[in-house]
Amino acid sequence: MSARRSDRPSRTGIALHSLLESEQPLVAGPEGNIVMGSLQALIAWGRKYSLWPFGFGLSCCFVEMATSLTPRYDIARFGAEVLRISPREADVMLVAGTVFKKMVPTVIQLHRQMMAPRWVISMGSCANSGGMYDVYSVVQGVDSFLPVDVYVQGCPPAPTALMEGLLLLQAQVATERRPLSWVVGQENVTEAPKVPLRDLRRPQVQAIEELRPPDEV
């Protein structure tokens, strides 16, 4: 029994292995049952898989965000299904939809009510840049008054796109270094540089030679 068990890597072993692959400064023992590394790295790893989103919907994107919780997409696979209705219990604010000028004070207040560390995903063209709505009543991008960590493109983004955004945020959270508790003064958070996916994907996109014709299912 014990011999068989040692043949297979344990679940912790697999998870730690993936951490190693992503160049985490966490080192797993040969059998996956010992972890060595900094406490900071371990906490960042824990944070990465328990991002609780704030159930905050503005418009159409919110429906696709809700769809990402349902069985076909199941965002619970990434530990982010605990939708909180109170901002005080949430870690990540998904700005899902158009940011209306009339809503701005509310959005700011809700963001302030979230406990640090907190992150913001801007979901959809409207929140990213105003999108189709270059119109008097709409703020041209939520980043004009909130710090945005990840932008998800689409109008509205498919649930899969939102989940990709979540994975990007997870990668960021895992590499971030923050103080372990509240501090007076500067927090000295180190963040990884943000690279546009467009640039990363360019070789892939350029390699595409055939597109599926639109007149067939």
Place this chain on the structure above:
Amino acid sequence: MAAAAETTAAAGVLAELRARFPGAELTAQATADGIPTAWLPPDLLLEALGYLKSEAERPFRFLYDLGAMDERWRAHRAGLPAADFSVFYHLVSYERNADLRLKVALLGETPAIASVTPLWPAAGWYEREVWDMFGIRVEDHPDLRRILTPPWWQGHPLRKEHPARGTEYGPFEVPEEQYEEWMDDLRFEPQKWGLPSAEDDPTLMYLNIGPQHGATHGPFRVIVGLRDEEIVHCLPDIGYHHRGAEKIAERQTWHRFIPHTDRIDYLSGVGNNLPYVLSVEELCGIDVPERAQVIRVMLAEFYRIASHLVFYGTFAQDVGALSPVFYTFEDRERIFDDIIEPICGARMHANWFRIGGVAQDLPKGWERGVLEYLDYLPARLDEYDRLIMDNRILKARTVGVGPVSVEDAVEWGVTGANLRAAGYPWDWRKQRPYSHYEWFDFDVPVGTTGDSYDRIAVRVEEMRQSLRIIRQCVENMPDGLHRSHHPLATPPSKEPHTMHDIETLITHFLGVTWGPVVPPGEACVYTEGSKGQYSYYCISDGENTSYRTRIRTPSFAHLQALPLLSRGFEIADLVTILGSIDFVMGDCDR
């Protein structure tokens, strides 16, 4: 034949008005949609509307729409009274199955008009919108505040000189003092809303819900005055989702406004394209090929099902049943994955209808996904009947909660499934078939009491009827064109006259780039959408953009009726009622 009958009816109601008010200056206006339209002198307004509402035989009891227009830049207005602004009143008579549009010309920069709230309390929000958007003062209005824009807004957005674009305002910044000022504006002060303060009446407690709240389905705010748990005051506050769609319509070409319609009722996708393209086609006089019509019906019905499925699941969640939403969203996902995406290429905002047809013909093999779905959903709906509709707790929370009578529903502009739930079997697909709905065999489900339970039951049955319609679409899909060859159909067809010489090439090029130049006129066509009655009142001044597009949406009227539905019930019932009226904030605030 039908057209001739309509003209007689038009002459009929105007003649009736002339006979009742002899000597009054009544200017008839010809419109592309055939709706009798007349300009009234302002002093006759209340009297004429009062007569039409209650005295006339088979009266016009339904104030369908009330809006205004900036007439100052309008070029084609020969034969119409001089006006800087105009206010229109769109009345519907169910008894006659007829409409009437009355307009009042106003002069000056800041004109004023009498309020019609003594006749129709439901005009309240519409008149506030007229004030907010145009700066037309409505005299003797009980509560004339801005409705869509925030209280600190400068100017009136739908006036022609008001900036349209957000980028015209420069960078958006929120200094701390500004933020605090805006937060102060959001604070609820009962006196400002004409209510007793909590100090004056110690048994009363005010509770603010929204604009961000789990049960409001989007940015919607409602303030309730409670005595214990009973709702004594209910004050909906909207405008947190105002995207300026009507202003955008005045700058996009006719064709390029179609994607914006998708986002009005953002659960209904092409169900919004339909009333818009129907109105533009009415203006242009385009006959849409049969195949395009049936494709439209099929896709619109699929979106109706998708919208109702979202309603069904989220409503159950609102009253505490947490699992149904996972089932209904999976069914919706199948519509998107197997049908909408293969055909249209997008999920929620398909943007698939075009002026004169649809964007593309159906792809090869489209039937398979559709037929599979038709076999799949009925069993699921039966299961939901047991899971949701027969659920004792759900019944206890919904039966008898928030009922509305037919009289009240008509009075407050309630349409669609909410009207039918009250027991009035009115469905525009039957009463005034568009897109050849008369070819299809389907029933109109009705409720009896108009309570929350009936509102769900009617929608559930509507999904079954939509499946029936879709099956008939698949079995009888006509051959032929998917888009008309009419010169104003967009994007213009290359057949049969293009690519022969430079002239036809230039015409085609202009049609693609500038879009069609729609002949001057006015048209408004109703459709039976998933939330209620949708229409786009398109006014062309002979340009490639609209002069004014008025979007009349059901959610606006339904939310205005919220106090009527919820007063006297308990605070927990408010969530039930909100869920059951099936609104979308995009549809309400546009």
